[in-house]
Amino acid sequence: MTSRNKNSILCPNCRKLISADESRCPYCNISKPGSWWKNNLLTQGEGVSSADQIIKIIIYTNIGMYIISLLFNSRLPGLSFNPFYILSPENRSLLLLGATGTIPVDNVHGWWTIVSANYLHGGILHIIFNMFAFRQIASIVSREYGVYRMFIIYTLSGIIGFRISYLAGVTFTIGASAAICGLIGAAIYYGKSRGGTYGQAIYRQIGGWAVGIMLFGFVVPGINNWGHWAGMLAGAVLGFFMGYNERTKQSLFHKIFAGSCAIITVIVLCWAVGSGISLM
Secondary structure, eight states: OOHHHHTEEEOTTTOOEEETTOSBOTTTOOBOTTOHHHHHHHOOOSSTTSHHHHHHHHHHHHHHHHHHHHHTSSSOOOOOSSGGGTTOOOHHHHHHHTOBSHHIIIIISOTTHHHHGGGOOSSHHHHHHHHHHHHHHHHHHHHHHOHHHHHHHHHHHHHHHHHHHHHTTOOSBOOSHHHHHHHHHHHHHHHHHHOHHHHHHHHHHHHHHHHHHHHHHHHSTTOOHHHHHHHHHHHHHHHHHHOOTTTOOOOHHHHHHHHHHHHHHHHHHHHHHHHHHHHO
């Protein structure tokens, strides 16, 4: 092995093989690509930064908040003749944990509920359907945008979806649907923008999800269609501005932004659980 091979590294930004002594990457122009902190902050390894791990963490967080909401019930949740309300947390439990809408925002909690509401669900079928959809769509978006941009789109689309539904006068709402619709919007934009056989396949596949959600919203009462469509539009816009992997690789900015979204989410959910316990 030559001395040059011993000093070669993969650029933490563009993943091209370069010399560790380069002051700037000759491919993507990032400064000091051989520095320890850039290799640790930018490189996506096999640990927690991998897409599959982050997707699982989001799913487990949703499941955890659902279980907590059931524990907040004043009585044990029973079985219902309506399948949509099997093992449902009470509205009081959801309110304590950060449901959003005009009633919670104006009269009880405040704006932090547009974050917490994304991790609350109204029944066992509600969370199963949402997590099934999230698992499939998040995998596609992570592959084409990168896991950090996926999480940014997921978080911001949920926040924007609930903000718009608040402005539209939706009184009480929960669920990961607005955030998931953001991923749908980003995937639809990607498919349409990329084009070709593969792009069109993504566009048709994810477009089917969009049509299904639209029909579901018209057929089933009580669905937050404002949140769904605002989240989908937000996802498409975010996908346009942040770009996908074939146009621009993920950067340190995306990782810091995603980390900020994660920190805010953890703080809000911990606050929701803590304040809910104190008010029980």
